[in-house]
Amino acid sequence: MARPKPAGRPLWAEVDLDALAHNLRTIKERARGAQVMAVVKANAYGHGAVGVARALVEAGAEALAVVCTEEAQELRQAGVRAPILVMGPTPPEDAPLLVELEVATAVASWEMAQALAQAAAQRGRVHPVHIKVDTGLNRFGVPPREALALAQALRHVPSLRVEGLFTHFAAAEDGDKDFTLAQFREFMAVARQAPWIPLRHVANTATILDMPELALEMVRPGLGLYGCHPPGMTSSLPLRPILSLKARLMRVMELAPGQTVSYGRTWRAQRPSRIGLIPCGYADGLPRALSNRGWVLVRGRRVPIVGRVCMDMTMVDLTPIPEAQVGDEVVIIGRQGEEEMTVDEIASLCCTISYEILCGIGPRVPRVFLQAGMVRGVQRVQDAWEEAPIHQEESRH
Numbered sequence: 001m002a003r004p005k006p007a008g009r010p011l012w013a014e015v016d017l018d019a020l021a022h023n024l025r026t027i028k029e030r031a032r033g034a035q036v037m038a039v040v041k042a043n044a045y046g047h048g049a050v051g052v053a054r055a056l057v058e059a060g061a062e063a064l065a066v067v068c069t070e071e072a073q074e075l076r077q078a079g080v081r082a083p084i085l086v087m088g089p090t091p092p093e094d095a096p097l098l099v100e101l102e103v104a105t106a107v108a109s110w111e112m113a114q115a116l117a118q119a120a121a122q123r124g125r126v127h128p129v130h131i132k133v134d135t136g137l138n139r140f141g142v143p144p145r146e147a148l149a150l151a152q153a154l155r156h157v158p159s160l161r162v163e164g165l166f167t168h169f170a171a172a173e174d175g176d177k178d179f180t181l182a183q184f185r186e187f188m189a190v191a192r193q194a195p196w197i198p199l200r201h202v203a204n205t206a207t208i209l210d211m212p213e214l215a216l217e218m219v220r221p222g223l224g225l226y227g228c229h230p231p232g233m234t235s236s237l238p239l240r241p242i243l244s245l246k247a248r249l250m251r252v253m254e255l256a257p258g259q260t261v262s263y264g265r266t267w268r269a270q271r272p273s274r275i276g277l278i279p280c281g282y283a284d285g286l287p288r289a290l291s292n293r294g295w296v297l298v299r300g301r302r303v304p305i306v307g308r309v310c311m312d313m314t315m316v317d318l319t320p321i322p323e324a325q326v327g328d329e330v331v332i333i334g335r336q337g338e339e340e341m342t343v344d345e346i347a348s349l350c351c352t353i354s355y356e357i358l359c360g361i362g363p364r365v366p367r368v369f370l371q372a373g374m375v376r377g378v379q380r381v382q383d384a385w386e387e388a389p390i391h392q393e394e395s396r397h
């Protein structure tokens, strides 16, 4: 299999698009053939939004979901033509851009609906909206008692098309399903009175895994597509991790007993030690909480992180692997030989959830997309510098 070796700093993330397609098929089967609106917010949970979105659409995802207008714009600018829903709250000032981009928009207020209606009417368009009902997450959405009135009002606005009705569960990963079912009943009470809305969607990954009977017309998986299970859930589907975070050893040094490693001198050699330097720090998504606690893989074996994780670099103890040398591949997340560092293990070492570890992979790390053993593309984050307009008046003083 062709191993990518991008030029520059030897640190990269590999995204396995075959595993991604497998996860999509697996989820679709569990959701009884419901349409899939694949959630690619937050740079596709850190994996690289454009590469992931394209592969998901090719593999059969009917639609994509993001949280904000900028995320939809990134996908459209990269040529993604599939239906996209912006599911988060958006400011009414975004309405003209949302209409230009032709991205369906979550609506939970008359004010936002009006802004979209006006922007669409001015451009001679009919803009798709999905009404978001807040059934108990108490985050974003219109309360159930107001949802029907909003739906009925929007139904008669000529420049809007009410395409969807949706809600989001607060505790779908809990063993106790009472609250989820209560939320579902509230949602369905609205949905039943608006049977003319074609797409109803409520199911995140946890719901698809545990309560596939709530799939309705469409499901909204995120985490499961990336091969992880929601916190506390046991593996009930054969999902495959799709991300590996890899580096190369950049230095191997010999330390004498008593010498210390990294800031604060929190690790001290007890014996003659061989310490390896990896070019990955907390700015790249290797949590500082793994200082003196985490592991990486070298030559198919686990080696401990020693000393504090720095912003850009981390040191590991290679003493038990005398054959390790500069240039060796280091796996920070993923498999190497028989060993594996999973996102779940790292998350639990850091007292957090897999979502946060994935989203934390930094913008400096190139994402390399692999398909059928070949490099399909590389995504680097390169924000263009925008010069602020110079105010002549002010600059004179």
Ligand SMILES: *Cc1c(COP(=O)(O)O)cnc(C)c1O
Pocket (backbone or CB within 6 Å): 039, 041, 087, 168, 203, 204, 205, 206, 220, 221, 222, 223, 224, 230
């Ligand atoms: C993030 C998100 C999802 C996906 O949730 P997962 O647990 O990753 O499957 C679905 N719907 C909404 C509204 C979200 O914000």
